[in-house]
Amino acid sequence: MAESSPFDGEPVKRPVQRSDALAFIIACQQDPATGTAFLGEDAAGIEAELDGLDQPWLRNLRTVEQDGTILAACTVDWDPEPSLAWVHGPWGAPEQVDRHGAALVAAVCDAVPAGVERFEMCGHVANGSMADLATGLGWTATEVNYAMVVPASTAARWADPAAPSEQPAPVRRREPVRIRPAEPADIGLLEPLHTAEFGEAYATAAQLLSRHHTVVAEDSTGAVLGYAAGSLQDDGQAYVDFTAVLPGARRHGVGRRLVIGLAERLLAAGDPGMLHLTVRESRAAAHALYLSLGMRQDAALRGYRGPRVTARRPG
Template sequence: MSDSETFALTSPAEGPVALNQSWLGSDRLLEWIIACQSDPATGTAYLGGTAEGVRAELEGLDQDWKDTVRVVTVQGQPVAACAVEWDEEPATAWIQGPWGSEDAVETWGEPLMAAMVEQLPAEITTLEICGEVRNSAMADLADRLGWQPTEVNHAMVLPVEDAQSVAARSSVDRPAGITVRNALEQDLPRLATLHESEFPEAYATSAQLLSRHLTVVAVLDEALVGYASGQIQDDGQAYIDFTAVDPAARRRGVGRSLILAVIEQLLQAADAERLTQVHLTVREEKAPAQALYESLGFRTDAAIRGYRGTRSGS
């Protein structure tokens, strides 16, 4: 970002306000964002809560956060900020933030959202923000923007020691007749049917499950009946992103077999010195799935909700 670039936001109450260039992408701003992330009422669910995790996740965004971030300062201190990441394939942008107090987000949330939209390629049509259900400022902002809330998801975690223990049972605990293997290119049509049925507005396409994720599939009676997909995030932690089982094949141990197999894959792919937990999220309404994860040792860490809007509605 060149020194000659300047940005301005317009507050309904205060009029045009120039953004403080010295804060954009600075270590001071990063420290302030980390402080916001440590409080569920001011953090975004897209980033972690530890200093190392937040730093790694921001640096791992597809677009350089130091270029996309916009920060409002008052008396030389940041009061509100946002950054943004986007992907043309699902035509979606994920807004990091808005960070700030409830009053600051009430004042600067909408101007910051507009500043995020200004940066997006024309192909991007959907925008999302996500946070803890305790982040009332984010919920109020989404309501003012006319964005629709998603269902509540429970973020669950499994300590790495427990993950290693259950992964060791991956093959032993698998019911007879179920085969679990890595997903192949020829699996894509069936994989797409399962993925798009269970996750119609997912942040990853079916093709990306093969190119960007570690994905395993379950075969029962020569038919592909389920899959589980995960990845190692920039903070070094393992995330199980998607799991789906054909309704006709449920209650036969397919889901459990898939989870154990993808955990095993993630443990093999991770940096053992950095990995501390395996993460996943499950919709609140999916009580059987939540019970399955709890039986494997996962515990609920947070309740999160996303908010989604269209570009024209922002």
């Protein structure tokens, strides 16, 4: 059970049933204007994702209620490395998030260890309440990211040279490119590329080897040209999390080879129904690549990042 919090004169604390909390979150996730990008829309998938968080979501859940009905809710997850916390929510009708969102975020921040000082939340661009909340908190908005998706059955055909393609294959590099699993010895090459492309991302370069399926592309001399890393989420779906190619190796089909090679490994590791990824709005070439592979744009997302929020105390 979680406890509801009496923010701004709201009802006193009382236990919150898991089933009630799940029903509320699932209902909010059905609407881009009230959902978080960290979870999907499928009820079973949402529950699996919440249960798969590193921290117990129900224990960290904070809610606002009235007459036994949940009006707004928020929970949090964090990882000491790379010292980042993810705010899930706040969920609720826009007027409830406008009223209680800042207090809910402050409440879940209180649950996060003091050593973690970077926080992030993410939602559909239609979630105006989250955007307004982030502005009020002084958090910075990220670039818009497009969520792309493709059936696993389509991704399974990418590696087949005989499979039809919507666009002509890109010009190939003169030297052959080999895709192989990343090895511990690659970390010194992956780290600067990962940092340059993704900055303080939700996974460190070391975690690409320990927590993700990661492949690298190398030329005939063994020089690494780029990498792609992905994972199978708790809801069973496959995600391409990171893809980066050295500037001098771009526009030669290396990115395509990396995505295809990673997709092969993800599909072999599980039985996902869909393959997902996100691409920044400014990455027009990458966006075109994913469309050429048969992926469709599913949503436009924006993240918000900032420091710990402290609750305002009366008096």
